[in-house]
Amino acid sequence: xxxxxxxxFIVFVMPTLAxxxxxxxxxxxxxxxxxxxxxxTVSDARFVGIQNYIRAFSDNGDFINAxxxxxxxxxxxxxxxxxxxxxxxxxxxxxxxxxxxxxTVFFMPNLIGGIVLGYIWQxxxxxxxxxxxxxxxxxxxxxxxxxxxxSSWQMIGYMMIIYIAGIQNISNAxxxxxxxxxxxxxxxxRSIIIPSVMPSITICLFLTITNSFKLFDQNLALTAGAPSxxxxxxxxxxxxxxxxxxxxxxVGQAKAVVFFVLVAVVALMQLYLTRSREVxx
Amino acid sequence: MKKIKFSNVLIFILLLALSVVFLIPIVTVIVNSFKDKxxxxxxxxxxxxxxxxVGIENYISGINDTGFLSALxxxxxxxxxxxxxxxxxxxxxxxxxxxxKTRFNSLLYYLFVFSMIVPFQMVMFTxxxxxxxxxxxxxxxxxxxxxxxxxxxxxxxxxxxxKSIPISLEEAAIIDGxxxxxxxxxxVFPILKPTAITVAILNTMWVWNDYLLPYLVIGSxxxxxxxxxQYLKGGYGSVDMGAMMAMLVLSILPVVIFYLAxxxxxxxxxxxxxVKG
Numbered sequence: 001x002x003x004x005x006x007x008x009f010i011v012f013v014m015p016t017l018a019x020x021x022x023x024x025x026x027x028x029x030x031x032x033x034x035x036x037x038x039x040x041t042v043s044d045a046r047f048v049g050i051q052n053y054i055r056a057f058s059d060n061g062d063f064i065n066a067x068x069x070x071x072x073x074x075x076x077x078x079x080x081x082x083x084x085x086x087x088x089x090x091x092x093x094x095x096x097x098x099x100x101x102x103x104t105v106f107f108m109p110n111l112i113g114g115i116v117l118g119y120i121w122q123x124x125x126x127x128x129x130x131x132x133x134x135x136x137x138x139x140x141x142x143x144x145x146x147x148x149x150x151s152s153w154q155m156i157g158y159m160m161i162i163y164i165a166g167i168q169n170i171s172n173a174x175x176x177x178x179x180x181x182x183x184x185x186x187x188x189x190r191s192i193i194i195p196s197v198m199p200s201i202t203i204c205l206f207l208t209i210t211n212s213f214k215l216f217d218q219n220l221a222l223t224a225g226a227p228s229x230x231x232x233x234x235x236x237x238x239x240x241x242x243x244x245x246x247x248x249x250x251v252g253q254a255k256a257v258v259f260f261v262l263v264a265v266v267a268l269m270q271l272y273l274t275r276s277r278e279v280x281x
Numbered sequence: 282m283k284k285i286k287f288s289n290v291l292i293f294i295l296l297l298a299l300s301v302v303f304l305i306p307i308v309t310v311i312v313n314s315f316k317d318k319x320x321x322x323x324x325x326x327x328x329x330x331x332x333x334x335v336g337i338e339n340y341i342s343g344i345n346d347t348g349f350l351s352a353l354x355x356x357x358x359x360x361x362x363x364x365x366x367x368x369x370x371x372x373x374x375x376x377x378x379x380x381x382k383t384r385f386n387s388l389l390y391y392l393f394v395f396s397m398i399v400p401f402q403m404v405m406f407t408x409x410x411x412x413x414x415x416x417x418x419x420x421x422x423x424x425x426x427x428x429x430x431x432x433x434x435x436x437x438x439x440x441x442x443x444k445s446i447p448i449s450l451e452e453a454a455i456i457d458g459x460x461x462x463x464x465x466x467x468x469v470f471p472i473l474k475p476t477a478i479t480v481a482i483l484n485t486m487w488v489w490n491d492y493l494l495p496y497l498v499i500g501s502x503x504x505x506x507x508x509x510x511q512y513l514k515g516g517y518g519s520v521d522m523g524a525m526m527a528m529l530v531l532s533i534l535p536v537v538i539f540y541l542a543x544x545x546x547x548x549x550x551x552x553x554x555x556v557k558g
Contacts, residue, residue, distance in 0.1 A: 012374055013373075013378065013389070015374075016374040016429075016432050017374070017389070020429045022411060022412075022426070024399075092296075096296070098293070102300055106303055107551075108307075115510050115511050123309065123325050127322070127326055130322070158551060161551045210398065220492075239493075242405070249406065253407075256400075257403065259400055260400055260402075
């Protein structure tokens with residue numbers, strides 16, 4: 001029996017596990033170790049303690065700037081995306097003519113890749129700014145709001161779908177009962193709809209926060225960090241630290257570890273906070 | 282329609298206006314792809330006139346400059362194969378580690394879940410070096426990497442669904458003389474089909490649009506579409522805006538076709554994937 005189960009383990013789990021180890025597990029632990037080393041290729045690693053972590057923050061202000069820019073971006077983008085997506089979901093669950101068509105249109109940008117999205121919005125924003133004699137890289141706030149507009153355009157549709165599914169799950173009987181009891185639409189929204197879609201809110205916040213934090217392609221295509229790295233987000237800063245010049249691989253890896261810890265802490269904190277508000281049903 | 286409510290008319294108009302706003306960027310790119318490259322970046326919102334209209338010239342130069350047809354082929358090849366491999370192997374893995382409860386299997390499950398919150402930057406350097414050493418720096422090797430990288434989310438979604446299947450079905454199959462592989466293939470996988478579609482959709486959207494992973498693993502020998510688009514920008518020279526616009530349209534086209542063809546599944550897949558997440 002033991003032998004048989006071992007054989008099935010090889011059939012069912014081994015292919016995935018082998019790929020998972022090579023693409024993720026081993027690189028992950030190697031990355032953790034290498035963040036305490038100086039290296040160019042990996043095989044020439046030399047242990048240097050926490051020096052890379054110190055350099056990540058002290059060599060230049062890039063990492064701190066990128067961190068601050070990412071936090072500012074994430075905060076505004078997450079609120080905008082979720083509020084608009086939720087409002088759209090409310091409107092699209094009212095049995096209005098053309099609901100399917102609207103849903104199709106709002107969701108479509110989500111399927112377009114980050115690089116392509118970046119260049120589409122570069123064209124739009126540069127076209128508007130040209131009338132005033134600017135371009136998207138003349139001022140970091142153009143790049144900032146450009147990224148906010150781009151990621152709203154991209155992610156609103158996705159979140160809207162999740163909110164619609166949540167709203168459609170609310171039983172009509174409860175809504176009807178509230179209406180008969182004379183509850184105002186606002187009251188119904190606050191006391192029935194929002195508490196019932198808390199699981200959707202949890203998911204959407206999780207997805208928007210992690211996606212905004214990890215944004216890379218859009219950032220690279222829209223401004224590539226210009227002007228002078230002011231619109232560089234964390235992922236792009238890490239990429240540039242690794243591949244921008246030789247000798248900074250260790251620092252790049254240390255930044256990546258800090259980035260990972262940040263994403264994990266923020267995501268888990270958010271999950272904990274919103275999960276605790278979900279109602280049992 | 283019994284009575285048309287006034288508020289609903291207002292909402293309809295609002296939604297219509299918003300749809301126009303949502304479509305403007307795409308329409309702008311399409312319009313500009315037919316314009317002379319010098320009149321694009323400064324006046325993108327002007328329709329082409331007799332002087333600036335260039336027909337399909339931008340498309341020809343875009344396709345030639347980037348090798349778009351080969352990029353389209355590699356994108357299709359990598360996406361289709363990766364998604365098929367991911368769906369097949371992760372569903373098997375998820376079923377096995379959910380049904381056979383050993384300490385090792387539950388450790389595996391948590392490792393898969395854990396991998397979902399690790400940003401790509403954490404492993405990008407070591408992973409691409411490793412892919413190099415193991416000679417996985419080609420399209421086929423990339424499919425293997427995608428299986429490893431997509432495993433987290435896919436195993437997680439499949440496991441969530443396997444837990445809800447009554448085990449008695451599988452026991453009946455075993456009693457009837459099926460081995461585990463037959464049980465999985467004839468009994469479990471058909472039940473998993475809707476979930477398999479969800480997993481396939483989510484992974485297609487990811488692999489098709491992925492830029493950094495294929496770029497780091499195979500470089501520009503086998504360009505995928507995102508790499509081909511970014512390649513136009515590369516270097517320090519000025520960008521041929523005409524070719525760029527044409528490329529943007531050509532990259533959006535397959536996505537739109539895919540979307541219109543499988544819209545029902547995509548919308549369902551996104552909603553279902555979120556519930557499990």
